[in-house]
Amino acid sequence: MSTLHRSLSLLVILCLVHWVSCKTVRFELNLTWEDRNVAGIVRKAILSNGQLPGPTLRIKQGDEVEFRVRNFMPFSTTVHFHGIQQLGTPWSDGTPGLSQEPIEPGNQFIYKWTANEYGSYIYHSHARGQLIDGLYGAIYIQPKNSVEKPFRLITQDATEIAAMIRAESETEPLMLSDWRVLDSEAIWQAEVASGVENICSNAILINGKGSAWCLPQERINDLTTVDQRVLLGNSTMTDIGCFPPIDSFFGSWPRDPSLLPRSFSSGCTPGYGPEEIVRVDSRTRYISRDVMSMAGTASLVFSIDEHPLYVYAIDGRYIEPVLVDAVRVPAGTRYSVLIELKQIRAARDYTIRVAHNGANQIINGTATMSYISRQSQQRPSLPHITETGNLINPQSIFLNESLVVPFPVELPAPTVDQTIVLNINHYHAYYRWTLGEGSFPLELEDVHPALFNASAIPYPYSVSTMNNTWVDIVFNVSGETPPPHPMHKHSNKYFVIGEGGGPFTWSSVAEAMEEVPDYFNFVNPQIRDTYTTPFIPRSTGTWLAIRYHVVNPGPFLLHCHLQMHQSGGMALAIMDGIGDWPLVPQEYQLSAARALESEQKDIKMGGKKAAGENSKKAAGNARVRTTSTSATNIYHRSEAELIIWGQQKAEAAANKKAAEDQKRAAEEDKQWAKGAKGSSKKEDAEAKKAEAARKKAERDAMLAAEESSQPSKPKNNKSAAKKNAAPSRGTLNLDQLDDTPSSKTGALNASGIDNALDALSLTGKDSSKIDRHPERRYKAAYAAFEARRLPEIEAENPGLRRNQRVDLCKKEFDKSDENPFNQVHVAFDATRDEVAAAREAERKKTEARLAR
Ligand SMILES: [Cu+2]
Structure with missing residues (x-):
């Protein structure tokens, strides 16, 4: 394994060395889960x-990139290219549930x-909470x-x-991150069990290096601010500098801190690790x-x-350089800086x-910039910022x-x-968040991806835009x-046009501008892919308005880049340019068998799934997803039979899972009682064994349910199943990992979903009422809706401007039964009333499921 590793790494290095001459740059990422x-x-x-962090991908603007990810880990993953536009390639965005399985x-x-x-970007995992387990690396274009270049504005x-210019061409990343004793799944399980959000970490890393300092309690108390003391009352910050799980911070949301692991x-x-050293030579003048x-x-x-x-670029785009002493670097942002090398005496x-600046924790980390010099250190260097990220001298300046x-x-x-106002708030628990009217469930990462089935992510977890339109998004x-x-938008950069304190009470930016024009900037707005909602002490809410042009049709996620908030649901799928999505190349099509099976999953999502579905189950399944991969006899079932089969399978699975959940909950309780989870190798092994046994039982039950629900069993079943069977899960299948770049791989299959669907409709009894491509009807359906509703809205709301009426109309359409996306999650022969009833029931079920 390690030999294989080294040789593969070498390939990467070779390509990296040759990047200057590469037109198509091939890059390979081998992912492992190791101590x-x-x-x-x-x-x-x-x-x-x-x-x-992972190796840096250095390329030139205009290069074609082929980025191969090989998953040697015991759980599934994806890699997202943060800030990369993916113009015309939405299938390479790396978002599970949206662009790929x-x-x-x-x-x-x-x-x-x-x-x-051009500029500074990042690749990172976009599956569940894996980002905080270390899957990230820099991209420089x-x-x-x-x-x-803007340097003539400096001198x-x-x-x-x-x-x-030379310094810029040799720029290197300084990747800041935080690190935890617990891995992302342990954190998520603890959040679900206790209701307490993870607001703290154990170490700050710079390029993956750092230490877990344990400050003396007196020092922590000294660093505690007046505002924190007010909130703390009789408590103190904990020994990791963390705000304790008390009401004044977490509100009255239900929680049980006694369930939190150490x-x-x-x-x-x-814990003490090596420190990152940046070696510099004053003769180069700048780095x-x-x-x-x-x-x-x-x-x-x-x-x-x-x-x-000298800050000269932000989020991969030049700015007029600004000279500052300190920069806030919110999660997901990139600040490119020039540092003038001036070695000062002694x-x-x-x-x-690097210091955290926030009420939730006192934590920081350091690295060293070291001059190549014979001079010895005769005094400590003088800081600009405190251990809590505040300026020390009034003359020092933050980037504004x-x-x-x-x-x-x-x-x-x-x-x-179009204007989309999205409310951000807690959702039935402190660790759950809304973005808009829903709280994006982690389970949506496992659906048949939206790129292949635009109705996979229903309202309120998605909104749609039209191609070549301008859209305002207001975070309230x-x-x-x-x-x-x-807040990070996949695919495109956006203009930051306004921000303010208090709730956003207007229906559009235009309306707000009439009342509070000073809160907006249409003179030189920032162009960003990640920008924070404002932080205003003692404000009653805040808002941020961004504007973008829809030019890259495809499903793209919008979300908070704090991993804990994203996992907690602060995410929304934006179906950009719906109706104008590009044809997915054959190599990215899902296999026919898997596509159909995923469709079954989607039917389950809309039907009986809720019964056995809860976050705990998702957490349990996280490490190795137990996606059923059998493809038995799908071509021999009629449409109606498929639906019944799907429901029966779902019911059987739900029953099985309810029992399993109970068992697991008991096991988990025992584990919590024991203390820290999975700390010893023995416990790991035992847990793995139990997990394997549980999975086998689950598989057997699924198989049994499948067999019992099969209406007919033609003789060629077995061979069909074998041919379509996916590779076994959880084991390393090196056969699939040949070294020649190939479009036919384990994850990519050349057979098309449309072929399979066509085949199905030939054998089906009546497939015409199930709409598999609602996106194709979306435009026409909306046009008809608008033609009817717009005059009515005008009559109902005489004061509104045209764009406000259109907004209102679009919002209504989002929820309307006439929207093709709202029509696919019910039985194929449902009446209009049944549709409405089913949707209402589904909404309630989802709410109940997430209300914990
Ligand atoms: Cu957030």
Whole structure:
């Protein structure tokens, strides 16, 4: 295994060395789940080619990228390319449930995309909470020669500018992140069990390096702010500097902190790892660093002692350079900075400081910038920021986001075709969040992906936009002094057009601008792919307005980039340019068998699934997904039979799972009582054994249910099943991992879904009433709806402007029965009333399921 590893890594290095001349750049990521000492904490981590963070992908603007991910881990995954536009390649966005099925253990997936835009980006896992287990790495796209650089705004000196350009071409990532003793699934299970959100980590990492410091309690108390003390009352911050799980922070949401495992919010065990050293040579005049954050909970502030930073690009796009002493780096953002190398007397080493700035925790990390010099260190370097990320001197300055000017300035359209106001709030539990009217369930990562079945993600977990229209999204964050949420939109950058305190009470940006024009910027708005909702102490809510042009049709996620908030449901699928989605290339089509089976899953989602479905079950299944892969006899069933089969299967599974859930809950209780989970190898082995036995029982039950529900059994069943059977799960199948890049891989199959569906409709009795391609009817259906409703809306609301009436109309249509997306989750012969009743019932069930 390790030999294989090394040779594969070598391939990558070779390609990296040759990147300058590559037109199509092939990159390979081998993912393993291994014990690793990170920040002095030994635990399992996701390694990318044996590293954490993964190796940097360096390419040139215009390059074609083939990024092969091989999953050697015991659970499924995907890789998302954060900030990459995926223009015309929505199948390579790496979002499970939207653009692809998760890559199962032993399988691989080749992402293909074009580097249209220059700058600093990130690749990272987009499956469940895996990001915080270490699957992330930097991407740097060198700009084309034709792209104008902003350095002449810093100096007119040609030699200096040349040094800056050279520094930029050699830029390196400084990846900031946080690290936990517990892995992402243990965290999620603890959240579900206790109702307490994970708001803390155990170490801050810089390029994967750091330490888990355990400060003395007196020091923690000293660092506790007045505001924190007010909230704390008689309590103190815990020994990991974490706000304890008490009402003043977590409100009155139901929770039971006694179920929390050690180190979740207290229980400090010191761990010491090596520190990241940035070696610099003052003769080069400048260095460039892309400072980025992949934190799960932390809001990090970055600063280098005695060295101001020229911020010259944000989120992979130039700005008019600004000289500052410290920068806030919210999760998912990238700040490119030039550092002028000026070694000051009596110091060789300068501390790089990264501190969390927020009420939830006192935690920080450091690295060192070290000059190549004979001079010895005679004094400590002088910091700009405190251990809690505040400025020390009044003369020091933070980057002020409201003063950032893009280079060059671009402007959005002055009016929009659609406004989407999304409420952000807790949802029945502190650790669950809404974005819009729903709280995106983790289970939606496992549905037949929206790219292949646009109705896979129903309202309120998705909204649609039309191609070539302008869209406003307003995040309306509720609560007193709500935390800042770094909101990330997949596919495109957006204009940050407004932000303010208090609730957003207007129906559109245009309306708000009439009342509070100062809250908007249409002169030089920032162009970002991740931007935080404002943080305003003692505010009653905050809001953020962004505007974008729909130019890349496909299903794209919009979500908070704090992993805990995303896992908790702060996500929404945006069906961009619905009706104009590109044809998915054959190599990315799901196999016919799996597509059909997924369709069964979708029917279950809309039908009987709720009975056995809950988050706990999802947590239990997380590590190895037990997606049924048998493809028995699908071509011999009529449509109606398929539906009955799906329901029976779902019922059997639900019954089985209810029993399993009970059993597992009892087991888990026992485990919690024992203390820290899975800490010893023996426990690991036992847990694995139990899990395997449980899965076998589940498989047997499913199989039995399947067989008993089969209406007819033609003789060629077996061979058909064999031919279509997917590779076994959970084992490493190296046969599939040949070294020649191939489009026919375990995860990709050349047979088309449409072929399968056509075959089915030939044998089916009456398939015409089930709409498998609602997106094809969406435009026409909306046009008819608008033609009828718009005049009525005008009569009902005489004061509204046309765009407000259209907004209202679109919102109604989102929920309307006439919307083709709202018609597919019921029996094929349902009446209109049944449709309405079924949807209402489903909504209630979902609500009940998530209300915990
Ligand atoms: Cu958030």
